[in-house]
Structures are given as structure tokens and as C-alpha cells.
Amino acid sequence: MTAPTRRLLGVLFTAILALGCGSDAQTTTMTIPVELKPFRIVVRADGTFTAAKSTPLNADPNAGRTAILSLTPEGRMVDQDEVVIVLDGSKMTSELNMQEFALEEGAVKVASMRLTASKEKDNLDHTLAMLERELDFTERFARRDPEQFSRMDRETDEADLTLLRYKLAHNRTKKARHDKKLQASVAAQEARLSFSRTRTERLKKQLASLEIHAPHSGTFFHERKWRGTIGVGDTVFPGMKLANIPDLSSMVVDAYVLESEASGIEEGTAVEISAAASPDLLLTGTVLSINPFAEQRSRNDPTKYFRVRVGFEKPDVAWIKPMGEVKVRFLVADIAAALAVPNQALFSEAGETWVYRRVGGRFEKQIVQLGQRGPNRTIILEGLTAGDHIATAQPTEGELE
Template structure:
């Protein structure tokens, strides 16, 4: 019984000791700050990007503008196929243009028939009106020659009746001549309208013939054909309608081969023209190619319209090329070197802070931490290069110290250290 009591007392004492030690550790951890000694080390920063091989210059293959209307693809060559000058690349469906040609010919024949008919009617109408005008003129002359005007011989009624007859003959003559002029103008206007319809038919025939003469697109020179892709990455397909002037493909100049890659907006901060690049083709991942950044877009944009992730387009000039394995449109990966320093002072990102509007780190001096202004260099995900403000051997806090732990650190060697609380 006594032994059992002693065992229970020892167990209780052990628990109390453990709780006290745990509390002490917790109290000490709240008043400690980690430090590290700053040394010169190599710093290399690379940004990974993906994209495709493109050419700086290419001959565009477009739908002819002479057709002046949409055309439907009936046949196309394979994408990426080598072609010779004069080789057929695309053929278009002639059905609509054959129908339009026949319709135009029918309209032209109809217009010609109507013009001939209107011309004959005009001639007949004007001939009749001319006879009416001539007859009215003769009646006026007869009426004027035999008009009764002598009051000694004729009564007033006869004189008045004769004057009315003369005036009526004159009005008939004027009416006949006016009708001749008006009917002539109307007939001429009608014929001109029919001629316009004939010109429209001629234009339809001309457009159909031009389109039928442009049903094939041939290669302007030797090369490799690369189809144009829309925003969904798709090329034109057989049966698809194309518009005059639309670019269907291109014949790239392989001597101007370059890589076009896309860098995440967050990773593009240190990229500039002249940065060295290592490019690998997905089909040949073990063979790298050297290059340099030739340009970077000034504005980030989305690669896919409905995905809210933005990229910078970077063009890489290849310093070497192997056309036997490098083809336009091939997918590539690129490693862009944004920083390559043999010696650099670096600290963790969390060691950087701000004090009175200045970028600082907290340097350990005389048993306490002092906010030291620094100038930053290249930055990686975890570390920051200190361009100025620190010297090799300085010890800095891994986070901003608080008043309670401003002096709680131990200097016990290189690398990150944790001091003991008082």
C-alpha cells in the first residue's frame, strides 16, 4: 500500500514538472527572435516560361479580294507540310459562283430584251406623236389662212367662232409638241434604267468569273505552310466560310526562327532585353538551345479570355538553331536567367521591413537590434539580394524584433539561429 502511494506521488511530481517546463518554453518562445549571419554566396534566379517557336517574318496566305464575297473551303493541304512554288494550298467550292454566273447571264439577256422592246416602243410612240404635231401645225396654218376677221362680211358670231378655232388649233399644236418631248424623255429614262440593270448583270458576271479564276491559292515560294490559328487555337476547316482578305496561313522565313513564350505577371519583374535564355523543345527535351530576350510586352494580358491569369509575352532570339528539329509552332520551354551573381549578400524575404518610409533590416549591434537602411537587388521567391547597406559577417534578425525581445538573441555561429529568452 505504501509502495502504491509512493508511485502515485512520483507520477504527480513528474506531471507538474512537465507542465512547468512546457510553460517556461512557451514563455521563452514569445520573447525570442531568430538571427542569421550574412555571407557572400552565389545567387542565381531563373524564370520558367512556356510557348511556341515562331518566325519574325512570314509570307501571308490570304483569300483573294477579287471575289468580293465569302468563299467556302473545299480542300486544303496539311498543316506544316513542305510546299514548292506554285503548289496548290487551298481550293474553294465553285457552286455558288457557277450559280451566280448563270444568274448574271440570264439577267443580262433579260435586260437586253427589255431594252430592245423599250426602244421599239419609244420609236413607235414618238413617230405617232410627231405625226400628231405635224397635223396640228397644218391645221393651225389653215385656220390662220381662212380665219374670218372682216366685220363687213362676217357677223360677230362667225368672227368669234373663227378666232376660237384658230386658238384651238394653236393649242393642239403646242400640246402635240409638248407630248412629243415628254414622251421622248420618259422613254429615254426607261431605257437608261434598263441599261443600269444590264450593267448590274455585267458586274455580277464579272465578279463570278473573277471568283472562278481565284478558286485556288498557290504557294508564292518554297517553304513550310503554317496555318493561322484563332483565339481558340483552331485552324480553318473544310466547309468553313472565309472572307476576302482573311489570312489563312503563312509561309514562314525559317532563317528568322524565334521563341515566343509567356511569363506569369508575378515572375516578369526582372526580365529585360538581353537576359540569357535556355530553350528546350518538348519533342527534344535533352537538347538545349541558347538565346537571349529580344523584347517583352509592356502590358500583361490574358492568354485565355475567360481565365483571369495575366502573362507577359516575351520574344527570345535564338543564338543557334537546328531546322531539322525546330519547326514553327513547336512547343518549347524556356528558362530565363534574370540574375546570375557569383557573390551576393542575401537575406530571407521576411527579414526585410520598413521603418519611417525606408526599407530596412534589423542588424544585431551591441546586444540589441538596429534598423539599418538597405538597397535591394534581385528578388526570388524566398530570398532578397542586399545591394548595399550590409557587410559580410553582419548578423540580422529573421523578423522584425519587438521591444520585449530587442536584446534576446544569441550569436552562436553562421546561419539562422534562435536565441533563448531571459
């Protein structure tokens, strides 16, 4: 392209801008006409199909920390009672073996204690019987009559009686202590056995729960986490949600709208849904609910989104599948004719909003009342009429009335 041609094109382009924007010889600030035009606000977002109702598959809340040993592939149809997840039970098996050994060892100890105690009791009973007979004999034949027996004989027999009574009392006390000691020892061992029995039964139940069965037939899906879906080898905590089987009759769409673009979306807002891979596949629906707080979708992405749940008519189409990706369009506004101006033409301060309307060769400040605001344009309810021209930027001091 030659230099004269470029200069000619530049002049033509400047002339077209001057005509289209309504500038005149007295102002340099560009203007636009205010016209009745269709006003439409469409907010776009990505989303996925999900089931509003699903059956969760959780780890046993009473089991300890473990890991995933095997996992049914995601998206596969499973049958009722089919094993879909197997958790590692090696630690539980080792502990169960220890507890069962403790039960056997404890039972032997209790039996041994009872046998030893029985022998000791027999010996004490025999000793007590002998002492009682000896005391009875000594009391009956003790030399007490001072006229018949000497003082030494009487004192000797009395000393023998005192000793026998002491021995008898001592052995009775020993027997009572022995019985109490036996009861305490057996009770302590029985308590340990009871703990081992309880722990053994619990471990057996926990080991049985490591095989997670499908409660009913359906499509099997893994649980989502910050780093993606769960997988073999992942750590599992008590009660942790691992997977779910969705109710396909309750499908909805979860769309994720940028925090800065969610204004105007509310319950009942009309929605268009299309398959991410095939835009021609369309569904219509409405907004069911909006999450009150914006959240990150990924740990590595600080951008925040509002999760918006969308309901739709559920035709019998094959592409409606859990976790299927879709494109969502929220029809926030669709007005056939409205006075709307570019957002950059609006100025605000102290609760007032105005535009600069061209009057003759200058601009005057015109207070306006705003209606619905979109990403690029805002509806004017009062203050302007069709045919007015307004500045698209702040006029210079010399251009103002």
C-alpha cells in the same frame, strides 16, 4: 521504428537546427549567417519557335462572309501557286446567276422600250405632219374678207384655225414629253443594268478569290485563334487572316513569362533555349523585345503572361521548326559572390527596409540598402557584412534591443 528511436531522432534534429541556424540560449527566433555566395536568378518559361517574317494568306477584303471548304494540312510543304485554301462560294454563285439573268432581262426590256418608243414617235411625227399641212392649207384658204363672206363663215374658219393650232401645240408638247419620258425610262433601266454589270464583275472576281494560292513555296501553317487553329467549316469574314507561310531564315522564340516573374527581364538578357522533348538540345540567345502588356494565353485561363521575343543564333538544326515547343531560361542575374539574404528576412515600412541583426543575445534593427531581388533572395549592398547573423522572422518584443 520504436518510440525511443523516434525521440532520439527528434532530439538530434533539433540540435542540428540549432547549430545550423545559429540560435543561442537567449533567443528563440531562428537566425542565419550572412555569407558571400553565388547569386543567380533564372526565370523559366514555355515558348514556341515562330517566324519574325511571314507571308500572310488572307480572305478577300471585298468578299462577303463565307466558310472554309477545304484546307491544306498544317506543316506541309507547298509549291508556288498551289491552291492551299478553298472557300465556299455557293451563295455567291447563286447571286451571280441572278445578276446575269437580270442583265439579260434588262437588255430585253431596253430593246422593247426603244422599239415601242420608236413606233409611238413615228405615229406622233405622222400626226404632226398632217396637222401642219392642214393648218397651212386652212390658213391659206380661210374666209376672212367681210365683203365676200358672211360673218358666220369667217368665224367658222377662225375657229377651225384655233382648233388646229391647239392640236398642233398639244401634239408637239406630247412629243417632247414622250421623248423625255423615254430618256428617263431608258436611263433608269440602264442604271439597273450598270449595277448588275458591276455586281456581276465583282462577283466573278470574288469567286476567283475563293481559291487562295500560295504566293511562294514554303511550309504552310494555319492561323491561331482563341479556340485553336482554323479548320474546315469555320466562318470566314472579309479580310480575315487564315494562314501564313513563314520565312524560315527569320526564326525567333516567343516565350510566355508569368506576370509575377517577369521583373528583371529586359532587352539583352541572356537566354538558354532547349527543345521541350529533348532538354539536351540547347541554343543560346538574348531578349529582343517584351510586350508592354500582360495578356491571357487562353480564354479559359485567367493567368496573364508577358510575351517575350528571343533571338538566337540559327544553326542548321532540324528541330528548329515553326510552332515547335521549347523551354526557355532567362538568366536575369549570375553573380559569382554576393551578400544575399532570404526575402522573408526583410522588413519594410515608410520607404525604409531593414533586417534584425543579432548582437550578443538580442536583435537590433539594421537599415539596409537593397540590390537585385530574386524570387527567393535579395542582394544587400549596404548595412551588413559577411559573418553577421540575422533573424529569419520578426523577433519577439523581449528579444529586441
